[in-house]
Amino acid sequence: DTGVSQNPRHKITKRGQNVTFRCDPISEHNRLYWYRQTLGQGPEFLTYFQNEAQLEKSRLLSDRFSAERPKGSFSTLEIQRTEQGDSAMYLCASSLDLLSAYEQYFGPGTRLTVT
């Protein structure tokens, strides 16, 4: 499968713990995006990278959230001191470049449950 992959697929954690998710984009894609989706809502933009540079962060991304893409390939999203409100599906997407940025291909997501 050469699509976007995400790990883990499911994560259950206790409030206050830190969690880290990984996204592997389609190999030739230089743009990588993170979105969050809660039940009954559409995905909400969190942040995106052009190669290793983080170009934009949503105000939804509090200081407990940090994302990296150190070598311009895979990305990690870390949530520190998780809260119950962080429970959601975290989706990663990738695309080729600005001109085709709309063709974003999504991974299967990581479903986070904070108890």
Added chain:
Amino acid sequence: RKEVEQDPGPFNVPEGATVAFNCTYSNSASQSFFWYRQDCRKEPKLLMSVYSSGNEDGRFTAQLNRASQYISLLIRDSKLSDSATYLCVVNQGGKLIFGQGTELSVKP
């Protein structure tokens, strides 16, 4: 006010029916427009792009009215397999802004 607004539904229709989804967006600087489909507990997948001239892909027709900031999707001769959530999406500077989605359930 949400940037992209859709009727959440659900729309319950019989097989063969024609169903129309509407969407409005608030940012006139939005650059491009799409409909994504999302099956239950799956990731969103691009259904089709939307152009001002209107575009059709088989049983699906999408329309954009930039003046009124309105997007539509028409599904003709609906199939059981069309049951899903349909997400109206606008592109703003590369990031996608999603509506909350409209749930469609096609019944035999």
